[in-house]
Amino acid sequence: TIVALLAMARAAEAGGQAALMAPTEILARQHLATIAPLAAGAGLRTAILTGREKGRERAEILADLADGSIDIVIGTHALFQEPVNYRDLALAIVDEQHRFGVHQRLAITAKGDAPHMLVMTATPIPRTLVLTAFGDMDVSRLTEKPAGRRPIRTVTLPHERLDELIGRVRDAVGEGQKVYWICPLVEESEETDLTAAEERHASLKSVFGSSVGLVHGRMKGPDKDEAMRRFKDGDTQILVATTVIEVGVDVPDATIIVIEHAERFGLAQLHQLRGRVGRGDRPSTCVLLYKGPLGETAKRRLSVMRETEDGFVISEEDLRLRGEGELLGTRQSGTPGFQVARIEHHGDLLETARDDARLLLARDPDLVSPRGAAVRVLLYLFGRDEAVRLLRAG
Numbered sequence: 001t002i003v004a005l006l007a008m009a010r011a012a013e014a015g016g017q018a019a020l021m022a023p024t025e026i027l028a029r030q031h032l033a034t035i036a037p038l039a040a041g042a043g044l045r046t047a048i049l050t051g052r053e054k055g056r057e058r059a060e061i062l063a064d065l066a067d068g069s070i071d072i073v074i075g076t077h078a079l080f081q082e083p084v085n086y087r088d089l090a091l092a093i094v095d096e097q098h099r100f101g102v103h104q105r106l107a108i109t110a111k112g113d114a115p116h117m118l119v120m121t122a123t124p125i126p127r128t129l130v131l132t133a134f135g136d137m138d139v140s141r142l143t144e145k146p147a148g149r150r151p152i153r154t155v156t157l158p159h160e161r162l163d164e165l166i167g168r169v170r171d172a173v174g175e176g177q178k179v180y181w182i183c184p185l186v187e188e189s190e191e192t193d194l195t196a197a198e199e200r201h202a203s204l205k206s207v208f209g210s211s212v213g214l215v216h217g218r219m220k221g222p223d224k225d226e227a228m229r230r231f232k233d234g235d236t237q238i239l240v241a242t243t244v245i246e247v248g249v250d251v252p253d254a255t256i257i258v259i260e261h262a263e264r265f266g267l268a269q270l271h272q273l274r275g276r277v278g279r280g281d282r283p284s285t286c287v288l289l290y291k292g293p294l295g296e297t298a299k300r301r302l303s304v305m306r307e308t309e310d311g312f313v314i315s316e317e318d319l320r321l322r323g324e325g326e327l328l329g330t331r332q333s334g335t336p337g338f339q340v341a342r343i344e345h346h347g348d349l350l351e352t353a354r355d356d357a358r359l360l361l362a363r364d365p366d367l368v369s370p371r372g373a374a375v376r377v378l379l380y381l382f383g384r385d386e387a388v389r390l391l392r393a394g
Contacts, residue, residue, distance in 0.1 A: 003142075004093050005035050007118055012044050012071040016090025016115075020074045021108055023099035025050045025221055026228065030250060031095070032074050039072055049075035049084070052221045080107035089115045096272070097121040122275055122311040123268035123318070141312065152278040152286050154306050156262070159291040165258065166207060169238070172256055173208065178231065179238045180245065180257040180276055184264045200260065201240040208238055216242045243269065245276060252280035262288035262305075263298040267318045270305050297321055 008018035020035075022028040028050055036046045047061050047070045064070045068087035073079065089112025094100055097119040109115055157165060169179055181204065183197040201214040213236035215227040224244070231239040232251050239245075239254075257277045262270060270288070278284035288302055304317045364372040 001031065001034055003140075004031075004095070004118065004120065005038060007091060007093065008035075008072050009039070009042055009044060011091035011116070014090065016088045017065070017068065017070065017086050018072050018091040018093065019079050019086070019089060019108060019111070020072070020093045020095060021079050021100070022074070022076060022095045024244060025052060025076055026224060026244065027095065028074050028076050029225070035072065035074065044071040045069060046072045046074065049073055049078045050221075051076065051078055053078075077104065080104070080111055084111065086111050088112065091116045091118065093118045093120065095120050123271050123315050148281040149278055150281070150283055152274055152284045152309060154274065154286045154288065154309075156288045156290060156302050156306060159261075159289060162289070165287060165289065166204075169256065169258070170207070173211065173237045177237070177256060177282075178234075178251060178254040180254055180273075181238060181240045182245070182257065182259045182273055183240065183242055184259075184261040196260075197240055197242050204238060204240060211237045213239045214241070215239060215244060217244045243273070245273075250279060251276070253282070254279070255282050255284045256287070257285075258287045258289055260289045261291060262302060263290045263294055265301075267301050267304060267314050267321070270301065271309075271311060271314050274305070274309075 004020055008020065011018040020031060022031060028048060032046065032048045039046045045064075047064065049058075049061055049065075053061060061070070061073075062083060062085070065073060066085045066087060078084070092108045092112065092115050094108065094117070109117055172179060181200060183200050197214060197216050201212060205212045213227050213231050215224055215231075219227070227236075227239070230236045231254075254277050257273060259265065259270065259273055265273070274286040277286060286305075288305060290298070290302065294302070300317070300321065304314060308314060360367075360372065360375065363369075367373065367376050
């Protein structure tokens with residue numbers, strides 16, 4: 001967040017505007033609470049734009065963005081919708097980049113005249129990991145945990161041991177600890193998503209009483225905020241949730257997260273969910289509750305989660321399991337369109353090609369030599385402008 005703030009402040013000092021796009025309203029408002037006071041101290045005006053802002057309030061924000069009165073805007077997908085115009089969008093930041101599609105990342109940059117782009121994530125999507133290998137994206141890795149944070153212990157547990165797990169949770173709650181209990185998206189439907197969470201909420205409430213809260217994607221914004229506030233303030237100690245809390249939610253004294261049906265989640269999602277705990281100075285645990293029998297891919301995913309907390313290592317394994325997707329297209333995973341080369345088999349060859357391209361540009365930046373002219377033809381045949389546009393999306 002501090003990296004994003006400093007980058008946005010630099011853009012504003014240069015006379016431009018900066019936009020920070022988050023995948024959920026909860027995360028956007030959390031960013032606003034962190035950034036706004038610091039930005040105000042530097043004389044910068046911030047605003048938030050999500051689906052919740054309506055009527056006159058929304059109209060005023062849109063007008064202030066258009067005339068440049070707002071230096072930094074934080075929001076969700078609302079930031080790139082049709083009515084939104086910026087006077088001079090100089091920097092677009094995409095937080096939790098893996099939660100946005102290529103077209104969505106392109107849409108926010110289309111709001112300015114070739115703005116700089118910064119993408120942030122704990123788990124780069126396979127496509128982005130490959131872009132870093134090709135040299136089309138500069139990478140900064142923050143490898144150290146913030147001061148005082150401890151490693152998170154990750155364990156796998158079969159569903160048959162649910163009663164034992166509830167007993168452990170009872171002990172933890174008795175010691176004053178806070179617990180997330182995550183329910184999966186059973187199908188691509190919010191109805192089933194909601195049903196799973198409500199059923200688990202009811203069953204845990206029968207054991208723990210009023211200390212169990214519930215938050216899910218279909219709740220109204222103020223109700224979500226209230227559920228999160230109650231959990232953060234300690235009015236509830238167990239929060240049953242769907243993946244709406246996957247990114248950015250910060251409750252430092254939450255020490256346990258139970259991820260139910262962990263075999264249904266992807267590696268990036270499991271890693272993001274695990275990151276909701278271990279944000280304070282107390283030992284934390286992530287319990288991956290699974291229902292067998294497990295396929296080979298699910299076994300490998302759970303094994304990787306036990307072995308490492310390194311987001312890049314997890315992303316590299318995700319790359320092996322899912323494929324890298326299309327660099328010059330919009331699929332972010334899966335089999336690429338290469339006829340010959342594959343990053344996992346020919347990474348050294350692709351690095352050689354990248355180094356050769358850099359050398360050519362250093363010696364012949366205008367591509368006027370015979371070889372440069374040949375490369376120009378190839379760039380034309382491969383649709384250079386469209387390629388550059390897609391690569392810029394990250």
